[in-house]
Amino acid sequence: MPEFALTGPKRATAPMIDAFHTAAVGTRDEIARALQERGRSSAAGRLLDAVLAQYDGDVDAAIRQLRSLVASGGAEGSFAADVLAPILMMRSGHESEIAALAETLGSNGWPASAAVFRAHIAAHEGASPDARAHVERATRLLETEEDAVIRFRLEQRLARVAFYLHDYDSAMQLALRSAAGASRLAAWRAAAAGYSILYNIHADVTGDVAEADHYAGLARIAASRSDDASFLHAALVAEFELAVQSADEPRIAVLRREIRRRLLPPQYAEHFALVFSEALLTSLTDQRAFMSVLQVLRDAGDRSRGERALCTALIGVAHAAEFDDAAARSEIREAIRILGRPRSSEPAFEKRYRRLARVAAAVTCLLVGDNVRAGRTLRTAEMAAGSGEEHLVQVARSGAIASAPRWQRAFAKLFAGAFAARRAAEPPVQLTAAELDVLRLLAAGYGAKRIARESGRSVNTVYNHTRSILAKFDAERTAEAVMIARRIGMLT
Numbered sequence: 001m002p003e004f005a006l007t008g009p010k011r012a013t014a015p016m017i018d019a020f021h022t023a024a025v026g027t028r029d030e031i032a033r034a035l036q037e038r039g040r041s042s043a044a045g046r047l048l049d050a051v052l053a054q055y056d057g058d059v060d061a062a063i064r065q066l067r068s069l070v071a072s073g074g075a076e077g078s079f080a081a082d083v084l085a086p087i088l089m090m091r092s093g094h095e096s097e098i099a100a101l102a103e104t105l106g107s108n109g110w111p112a113s114a115a116v117f118r119a120h121i122a123a124h125e126g127a128s129p130d131a132r133a134h135v136e137r138a139t140r141l142l143e144t145e146e147d148a149v150i151r152f153r154l155e156q157r158l159a160r161v162a163f164y165l166h167d168y169d170s171a172m173q174l175a176l177r178s179a180a181g182a183s184r185l186a187a188w189r190a191a192a193a194g195y196s197i198l199y200n201i202h203a204d205v206t207g208d209v210a211e212a213d214h215y216a217g218l219a220r221i222a223a224s225r226s227d228d229a230s231f232l233h234a235a236l237v238a239e240f241e242l243a244v245q246s247a248d249e250p251r252i253a254v255l256r257r258e259i260r261r262r263l264l265p266p267q268y269a270e271h272f273a274l275v276f277s278e279a280l281l282t283s284l285t286d287q288r289a290f291m292s293v294l295q296v297l298r299d300a301g302d303r304s305r306g307e308r309a310l311c312t313a314l315i316g317v318a319h320a321a322e323f324d325d326a327a328a329r330s331e332i333r334e335a336i337r338i339l340g341r342p343r344s345s346e347p348a349f350e351k352r353y354r355r356l357a358r359v360a361a362a363v364t365c366l367l368v369g370d371n372v373r374a375g376r377t378l379r380t381a382e383m384a385a386g387s388g389e390e391h392l393v394q395v396a397r398s399g400a401i402a403s404a405p406r407w408q409r410a411f412a413k414l415f416a417g418a419f420a421a422r423r424a425a426e427p428p429v430q431l432t433a434a435e436l437d438v439l440r441l442l443a444a445g446y447g448a449k450r451i452a453r454e455s456g457r458s459v460n461t462v463y464n465h466t467r468s469i470l471a472k473f474d475a476e477r478t479a480e481a482v483m484i485a486r487r488i489g490m491l492t
Contacts, residue, residue, distance in 0.1 A: 102115075141154075
């Protein structure tokens with residue numbers, strides 16, 4: 001184990017300082033050996049025992065043990081506070097406890113850590129100027145920090161705060177530095193945490209699935225090297241979510257087997273991303289089961305507004321696909337009510353779920369014939385600031401799944417299936433001979449003037465036929481009408 005010079009809490013005992021570094025840098029086996037040496041009843045042993053529980057995926061047990069150690073007070077308890085606060089940062093509803101932990105750290109020689117956690121709280125509350133002021137203080141203190149462990153831990157936490165402040169360039173730089181610093185010390189668990197931040201940025205913000213997949217893979221490798229079941233499970237869930245959303249069937253099968261083999265603990269087995277991904281897979285074969293899973297998922301007590309709205313809007317899509325228009329309209333109204341007004345402090349994943357909920361609500365509106373509400377649902381500043389999710393509507397109506405961005409293909413499949421179900425029960429499209437002639441020329445790529453020359457009609461007549469074709473196919477553009485016509489066999 002490398003030697004470190006802890007420059008913060010001077011009053012702590014040497015065993016506690018050693019335990020802190022072992023917990024940050026050691027593998028599971030090294031932590032277990034250190035625990036055996038210290039004994040479970042000592043403060044150092046209790047810290048190691050909590051981190052060992054976290055390694056094994058029992059995060060709730062780790063939190064209980066760390067809370068007990070913090071409550072014992074003094075410099076020894078401040079080490080537990082520094083370990084506990086970032087765990088709570090990953091869960092909603094613990095801001096008051098994090099604030100108390102920041103006070104504990106600030107009064108026991110951890111000013112940089114205290115500033116970072118205060119920045120997190122301010123960012124969560126939407127107080128960006130206060131958050132940036134705390135970040136500036138933590139950054140100044142980081143420049144003089146000599147302890148390599150504290151350095152990469154602070155960089156990682158600052159990366160998370162930058163992520164919450166939507167300063168994604170800074171978040172990526174800090175996460176990369178943190179992961180690199182942790183890797184140099186063979187602190188693979190910390191490296192996995194840094195890679196997970198980079199995964200979240202690309203999965204929820206840039207939409208770059210290849211990069212998201214790359215960092216999810218690095219997180220899994222680093223977690224495996226440290227024998228950390230907690231981060232390993234989280235990385236597997238991340239990779240599975242990406243595979244499902246990309247409709248990558250071979251990879252879905254491999255990851256599904258691995259997840260089932262490992263018997264994930266409840267906090268991962270019941271994680272929204274995992275259960276939701278399983279629901280998306282179910283939607284392709286069993287609409288009733290799909291709705292049941294979404295209802296259970298939506299009604300869980302700890303769901304965000306975006307998660308609940310997305311589940312609700314997708315239930316609406318399923319109802320519309322089964323021609324239960326009254327139920328579909330009810331779900332649309334509920335989804336829009338849940339969405340309410342966006343908040344600037346919402347994390348990136350929440351914004352993505354909100355945009356997808358709006359798309360699902362718009363699809364449901366179109367399925368039941370409410371085109372006006374569909375357009376209004378998509379014409380918002382929230383959608384304009386997104387990653388082009390609104391194009392999913394056109395993709396789904398045309399059935400051109402392969403043209404959807406990789407991470408949107410599962411949604412495109414789901415929505416396209418709903419449109420197809422409605423069309424299958426409708427009378428076949430009836431075109432006049434003239435309209436069919438114009439449609440064939442449109443399919444050949446001809447413009448209105450050339451079609452007029454080729455068919456001996458006026459340009460105005462061609463425009464009239466084209467408008468009639470679009471109306472009969474319920475399409476917005478000629479390319480969409482041509483795709484639908486090809487799919488139902490009207491064009492070869």
